[in-house]
Amino acid sequence: MLKKIAVADIKQGMYLHELCGSWMDHPFWKAGFVLNDPADLQSLKNSAVTEVWIDTSKGLDLPVSVVSEDPEQVQIRAEAVLQAAAAPPPKPVTMSGEIKRALLICERSKHAVISMFTEVRMGKAIDMSGADALVSDITESILRHPSALLSLVRLKKVDEYTYMHSVAVCALMIALARQLDLGDELVQQAGVAGLMHDVGKMMIDDSILNKPGRLTDEEFEKVRLHPVYGAKLLLESDPAINPQVYDVCLHHHEKYDGSGYPKSLKGENISLFARMAAVCDVYDAITSDRPYKKGWGPAESLQRMAQWQGHFDPLIFQAFVRVMGIYPVGSLVRLSSGRLAIVTEKNEQNLLKPKVKVFFSSKSNLPIEQEVVDLAQAGCTESISARERIEDWGFRNLDDLWVE
Template sequence: MRKKISVNQLAVGMHLKEFCGSWMEHPFWRTAFVITDTKDIESILASSIKEVWIDSSKGLDVAPGETAMSEAESEAQVEAELNVAASSVREVAPVSTSVELARASRICAQSKRAVSSMFQEARMGKAVDTAGAKKLVEEITDSVSRNPGALISLARLKTADDYTYMHSVAVCALMVALSRQLSLDEAQTRSAGIAGLLHDLGKALMPMEVLNKPGKLTDEEFAIIKKHPEEGHKLLLASTGADAIALDVVLHHHEKTDGSGYPKHLKDSEISLFAKMGAVCDVYDAITSNRPYKSGWDPSESIHRMAEWTKGHFDPTIFQAFVKSLGIYPIGSLVKLNSGRLGVVIEQAEKSLLTPRVKVFFSTKANDRIKPEIVDLSRTGCPEKISSREDPAKWHFADLDELWSGMTGPVA
């Protein structure tokens, strides 16, 4: 029997059916589980969640004398809440990057905690909660709809320690943006997002000393890591309601069009559209992120290098769509204008990949900082244009990410 109770009534042994509130408000990846530890109750009490649904047929009931919503009331309330949820309008209207960054930051932080919990449960042998994944992907998809660059760019600001978890969030967002560029329908876009979120699930079973090694892997260690697609596929097969597209991407996102990838050495026509998408998104986030053994490359430099690898590595059509979804100069890229000023890209233009909005902050002629100014290169009559990409390592700007994001550190 389902009952709605106050979080203050929770006890070890109860089967928690559902939280009353958004997934972003509670600290758990799963939405239905038996409470086995008082620490779980403490975490719920510390959150903003005030009420939950329990199932007394699968766990303990409320203590004698305590009140709870009756079964009939519960069923009616469930139906009413589902009707409200179904009729609610998702916020997807386009907004500027600066507006979306704050919301995207909250989504990134909660997503990282959720993916971390998912990996931890996988290590403990628990089934993957694909229902929870769908809710998370919906939030990420809505953020990408409001502004494609905000969450994708923030997810790049990860530390080496949380790379595995934030990489999953970033690839999810990149897959959603690429799906939109390829004009896939909503169901395909949602599946692509789930696939991106779960693509590295098998790394949950890799030895931590190998996964987080602060240096180049030996041949033996790399052989171990190369098992993660098949291990992730097994984990996902064991879950309830596994998405077919996610299963495909988890297993095949390291395949290459020339057949040199793994684990099946598939060639061009043997690799699905979604696995080809996953390959591009996975590599881009990997090379732009800080890792235990190297610093990430500049976004624009990464696009340039990936273009050189297209033959034999990526599907050319999908890679071209990927570039259109991000821009030739993605957010965070350091560029030089024809005036001699340096700036960081803060937003893409709607009509041209070559004319983003840039925040200029340095004069190469004076070799000194200048007052930051936003230049819209797409504005009619704008005399400025990008003359070159610049290597951030050459200039040693410690605050480059802060300049475009307004944040002083990695996503929490």
Template sequence: MRKKIPVGQLRVGMFIDEVSGSWLDNPFWKSAVLLTDPKELAQIRSSPIKEVWIDVGKGRDVDDEVIEDALPRQVDVVDGVEFTASAVAEEPELPQADSAAPPTVSLQDEVARAGRICAKARGAMKTMFQDVRMGKAIDTEHCLPLVDDITQSVQRNPGAIVSLARLKTSDDYTYMHSVAVCALMVALSRQLKLSAEDTREAGLAGLLHDLGKSAMPTEVLNKPGKLTDAEFTIMKGHPGAGHRLLQEGHGVGPIAMDVCLHHHEKVNGQGYPHGLKGDDISLFAKMGAVCDVYDAITSNRPYKAGWDPAESIRLMAQWGKDGHFDEAVLQSFIRSIGIYPTGSLVKLKSGRLGVVVEQGPQSLLAPVVKVFFSTKSNQRIPPELLDLGHPGASDQIASRESPAAWGFTGLDDLWMAHR
């Protein structure tokens, strides 16, 4: 039986089944946890969480009389029906309503919130990978609050969390890659107009798609140079290893399993592990292939620096023509993040260089750009924000540019800075 109590009444030995509040405020990455350490108890008592649901069938019960005397009773109204609910009560069967999509906000307004999600997600994924290495089974129910928070961030502004997740360090790659692919899968699902349920499953698939890497030898996984043929053969076993781990876990649906096993398949049949072709590859696995490659090539790795986002899109378009990706899925992906994704360095016809700050609502060719350098005078200029899609805009993008070729560093600070 579940009971709802304030955190002040928690004791070591109780089983927390669910927290009441934002997942971001939960000091534990799992939504359900058995309190075995006084430090854990202190953590949740000092957090913003005010109430939790405990399962007395899985842990210590509470003293009902003490709780009832200590807590005020309140009257709630649901669909016009009044009911009295103390903080200790069996969970009422309440009607479920569809939550409204969060309002769209600017990238700058979403960056701070997305940063908190990324920080929390990194810890969650690191713990998950460590748990798998220790032989613990995966329970995807613990992943869903993270998927939901990422989804809401994408709904508010897809550029924020997608771009922040790209800025992972090489040491964080294994964990943050999963977070980035989750966000990219959600953004692509929305572009494809998939249902809310399928979008959630696609996000979960992105979060779990590389779980098999936890079963790979760490000396191969973290090798700072190019893999030998033998090492690459080992790494090609990670989709199958991940699929087996998900089969042994709890609550894993067919979409996540499919993406985990087949995100390295290519429509031309030259992928792995099964060499599937064309329509033999599911839509979700095709989506996973595109999202996985984009984040991989734009991220810093132990053996190479990430490529510029716009150049990566150009290269992926070429690979799509060679049968690496499903072209329709790739085109939808490009529409979801832009021809010039946030963080891209571009040259304008005026001769100024700028960083793409946000996608324009009217055209993929006319994003919002922050210019900061004049190629005519070969020097920095005061940063200026230009909406190239504005009716009065007189400048246009002339070309993609390589930050490395210009010797620029710290460009991400420009698009992340507040206006």
């Protein structure tokens, strides 16, 4: 029997069915376990969560002297929440307004994936009970302002790549699914598929995954097995695993021309989700710093991907460009005036005219006063004349120009 109780009344031995409130406030990345560890109990009481659902059929019940909330009152309050959905949707937030929330989501998501994948490495079955909540929070951020979280997930430390890559592909899959006008359920499935696509890498030794030099042929063959390992892990953990999630895990390295792996599938024989994942996976990989390679800039990455004939489904790739923009946030560009600028926000109506922040003169080779320029604004005579590489100008890091 399910009971909703106050956190103040929780005791060791109770079965946590669900934690109420925002997932961002939760001390655990999942629910559905018996609260046996005193440290977990203290973490819950120290958190912002005030109420939880317990399952008395799987753990301890409340003492007789403590009364849980009346189920009828729970239903009345739930109905009020549903009725509130009829209210007009909130106005979109600004890029800077969403950045702060997106930073928190990225941090929470990283810790959730680390916990999930660490359990896999310890030989435990994959517990996906927290995946849906994580994907929902990412989706909500993208709905508020797509560019904020999609741009932040590119900024990851080398030693956290394996985990944050999964979060990044999850976010990119959600945004791409929405661009393709898929339904809410499919958007959610796309996010979970992106989150789990690389779980098979937990079966690959870290010395190979993080090797600073070129992999040997033998090491590369081991890495190429991670889709098979991941699909096997998912199926063993849950024989009823969502087919879309399983398929993306197994086939995200297939290429549209049939030259991919592990099955050399071609064209429409590759599922829609797997074709989407192929684009999202590669984009995040090549824009991220790795032990053996510095990541390319976002605009340069899209340009190079556009040159790879046969690698991606052309229509899926075009949709992805519409998601990110021809000049994604964080791209270094040169304006027609000769000033260098960093792209700070995509223009949904005209991908060639984003908002940029100028900061350097290519003519004098000196910094200039920083200024935000909306290239789409009436009367603006500036335009983007070229993509630039940060390394060519000796700049170390320009992220602080757009992450406020």
